[in-house]
Amino acid sequence: MASKTAVGIDIGGTGIKGGLVDLDEGKLLSDRIKVATPQGAEPPDVLAAVVKVLAQLGVEDPSVPLGVAFPAIVKSGRTLSAANVSPKWIDFEAEKFFEDGLGRDIHFANDADVAGIAEVRYGAARGKDGLTILTTLGTGIGSALLYNGVLIPNSELGHVQRAKHGKDAEAYAAYSAMERDELSWAEWSARLQWYYSHIEFLFSPDLFIVGGGVSKHADEFLPLLDLKTPIVPAVHRNNAGIIGAAALALG
Structure with missing residues (x-):
């Protein structure tokens, strides 16, 4: 297999996705494989789901570089938080757990951070100065x-607090909140307006990029936002985690 290919696995709260990636082009070489995240998302069950994805991709060969993205703060291979997965992941040696279970070396990182790597190497953040x-x-x-193209890892801006309600921002403004509360695009955009205005005030960024599966519907909600900062959809949308994880597998 060519040296410029790697496998990316993107573990999320509802789905686990994987693909073989061309690292010269930043594109999937395979179909995107997706399985449901196991109920409760405990470590052994998540590992079994990752094994299933690799088997469906036909890339169980440990010589193929593998990157794994996970929804947690990740430092020195340990998961220090657990967003939408089992609390058993908190302060857990996750990288070693996956390496032992898969019988191969991996590169392990936060899921949003690897999406950022995909966009800075191959997408909307490529060549952008500032924050x-x-x-x-x-x-x-x-x-x-991403500052001048360099990742500042483990930001957790979904967990800024809403003073009025004492809840994390993501409980109020994530796409899951739109589905849960049966909001229209306009109603959800009003929540996003609060969120992005707050982040804009705190950080004065030069560019916002919006990723995740809902970014394919960017025309429905981004034009409704009134911000000083340009805001654009991610180029790689819901594949950014796969592509970024694979990219980091080769450094």
């Missing part, structure tokens, strides 16, 4: 901070 903030709108809100 770019990528947010992924899905089950929760993930974030990646």
Whole structure:
């Protein structure tokens, strides 16, 4: 297999996705494989689901570089938080757990951070100076901070607090909140307006990028936002986690 290919696995609160990636082009070489995240998302069950994805991709060969993205703060291979997965992941040696279970070396990182890597290498953040903030709108809100193309890891901007209600922003403004509360695009955009205005005030970014599956409907909600900062959809949308994880597998 060519040296410029790798596998990316993107573990989320509702689905686990994977694909073989051409790292010269930043594009999938395979179909995107997706399985449901197991109920409760405990470590052994998530590992079994990842094994299933790799088997369906036909890339169980440990010589193929593998990157894994996970919805948690990740430091030195440990998951220090657990967003929309089992609390058993908190302070867990996740990278070693996956390496032992898969019988291969991996590169392990936060899911929004790897989406940011995909966009800075192959997408909307490529060549951009200053501060770019990528947010992924899905089950929760993930974030990646990119300054002059360099990732500042483990930002957790989905967890800024709403003073009025004392809840995390993602509980109010994630795409899952739109589905849960049966909001129209306009109603959801009003929640996003609060969120992005607040992040804009805190960080004064030069560019916002919106990722996650809902970014394919960007025309429905981005034009409704009134911000000083340009805001654009992610180029790689819901594949950014797969592509970024694969890219990091080769450094």
